Amino acid sequence: MTSLTARRRRTGERVIKGALLACGVVAIAATVGIILSLAGETISFFRTVPILKFLTGREWAPTFDPARFGFLPLLTATLIVSGIAAVVAFPLGLGTAIYLSEFASSRVRKIVKPTLEVLAGIPTVVFGYFALLFVTPSLLQHLVPGVKVFNGLSAGIVVGIMILPLVASISEDAMRAVPMSLREAAFGLGSTKRVVARKVVVPAALSGIGAAFILGLSRAIGETMIVAIAAGQQPNLTADPRLGMETMTTYIVKTSLGDTPAGTIAYKTIFALGTTLFVMTLILNFFSQRFIRRFREQYE
Amino acid sequence: MKRRTTAGFIVFVILALVASACGKSGGANKDLSGEIKADGSSTVYPIAQAVAEEFGKDAPNVKISVGESGTGGGFKKFCNAETDISDASRPIKDEEKTACSGKSIEYVELKVALDGLSIVVNPSSTFVTCLTTAELKKIWDPGSKIKNWKDVRAGFPDKPLTLYGPGTDSGTFDYFTEQINGKQDASRADYTSSEDDNTLVTGVAGDEDALGYFGFGYYDLNKTKLKIVGVDSGTGCVTPSKETINSGTYKPLSRPLFIYVKKTSIARPEVKAYIDFFLDNVSSLVASVGFVALHDDDLQAAKQTWTTAKA
């Protein structure tokens, strides 16, 4: 397997592998960078505000007097909006992906796929105003009674639509990569396209679809502008998505671009929340990674 | 035919871009060059931008940049020696003063314009033309549970009251709470809040029961959709207008807007010329961006402070 010029080629190989490893390490460096930027002020914050009060407190009002630091209202808002986004994006995204991969003609696919990717390029600010000025008044307030001007439902739906191209495109790539031979075997046994899609292609592409879902969900949790504009900026401990609510990300962007002086405890909340979000998505990703790996084993 | 017009159009666009890059005439300050960096409050931004725009016509070789990181974010950069001018919708706070002195940054505080916080209601609320500061406090106090107009004043109809206001992180909120409730950041929490005043305008205009407060400029440009409410602070009802805000009779909700200039930057001729230009022209520019000029006395005082600092 080696040739007569092996040594020179092997050093070249090693250099290249080193460069590639460096690329991978960039991801770790980014994480380290984020942790470092957040750590100092987070620790300082938790010296003033006991962590238990933060995690279990039911009122969030750091800039008020007296200040209150319970993050539960922000947590419920983040979960509600991300949850609705997932409920919207996962089925629609998967359905779109199945259609484009298994049913659509090559010409249809070549037009529809890039068009959906344009949807991914709409600035999130535009989506936010779309939710506030169109989805809420024209749709929701007619269909669902009791929906307020700012509400989590509208924000959740629009976040779902925003991550739709992400989920659909990556799932679709994963499905297209399933070898034709698997499909042909099923067709040979008399299955219809529908059965092939459901029972052969989707299971075979599951790890890619899973990756798409997790990426989409992570994105939804971290989404900032849509929720800031459409869900409102009033913390609200509730399970009712028709009401206004403030997510962790809304609060972070509001405070970092606002008038709060740096160095105050109210400003440090940004870092505490940033760390909390980071830890949350880390736990989410850790468990999904294990879950997906188990499925991968079975079909590869 | 089609191809030639497309090509012609492209050539035209390129020429236009080139032409706009060269051919700057300039006025009295046309020989000045250098860079001026400003950052801070997004409320003050339109003023800073208007002045920068006009100065740029006068001194086309000076590069001016204006940011919108917020009053707090602006001070952070200012006290880290990253900007020359900090725009602020509130005076510098103690923590920020400490940060600045920690890095030996000395500055000049200059009042430049006024913003009138206006109380607005939906046009359907014809029964109210004036509210006293005591009534405003009753509505907005942290412990307030008032949800109906009839609880504000005897004689008001039995109509629900919904509240709209700026987010807790804005200078507007800080100022209003301090003036009306006596303490900064002391306010009831159950109102519809938004950082974007346009959203508040839409909210109040579309909600019959609404009462809200935001900057005068936003009321002024949406007069047909909103109804203004005067404020009585003990000496009679005063409706906000350019005149009443300027003269100080609209109180206590006329708030001053500031710029802070780094002392070491003043040594640079372009900065000196810029602030000269700023103070000379700000009063005539603010009207076009929704603010009110300082009272003459205050403007003279600011110019005096500047003259002292320049020396």
Add this chain to the structure above:
Amino acid sequence: MRALVFRLALLLCVCVGLLTLATLLIDVFRDGIGRVSVDFVTNLDSRIPARAGIKPALVGTLWLMGLVILIAFPVGVGAAIYLEEFAPDNRFTRFIELNVTNLAGVPSVVYGLLGLAVFVRFMHMGRSILAGAFTLALLILPVIVVASREALRAVPDSIRQGALAVGATEWQTVWHQTLPAALPGALTGVILGLSRAIGEAAPLITLGALTYLNFVPKGPLDQFTAMPIQIFNWVSRAQPGYQQAAAAGIILLLVVLLAMNIVAILLRNRFERRW
């Protein structure tokens, strides 16, 4: 019958996305198309809404996108190649994977804070286009890595084995066989990533991008502004004329995005294969 219902259900899924896009575009076009003109593209911003233009922001966005592609594409695809082709299946590798997907969930503002601390201050890039480009590149890195990995994973092993069997080294196999086969998927990641990067305002503002410039940036170390920042600023201004300017800005932003995407899509179609 069931097959028809299934097919219709799928079509419905596709239609939701397309319909939303159509609604958004129609709304934006109605407001903004009248405002798009040569003046709009060549003017600076102004306090007079009718005169406001988007030139510095447009140039800033073009610079940013160019640099972001140069940084994020090689690093992203490189990381994916490492993870998929060369990395041993151990905990360190899984740790890198975990980090990559986790980064997708970090709010964009936190990237701004990171960029401010690391690129602007620590590496002394200042509030420059370069700092902005690095920050945005980090922001979109997860999408590129995940998409590229899935694409690489999809390349049948027989391709690799065939190359190795005729004496190619591991890298030669990747460069000549596996990577070209995986390129379409990687390009999907790039398209999705650039789409995100072009519309982000909050992280750029946090690290020091400006809103008003009376000059056009000429190099990567210059100060800058970007189209989403300018659009966001116009939307929050009081004078109604600014709303049209914002809509026109959005149209222009989509044009730039489309131009970038078309290049990537043409490349993607060229390399497309079915196994």
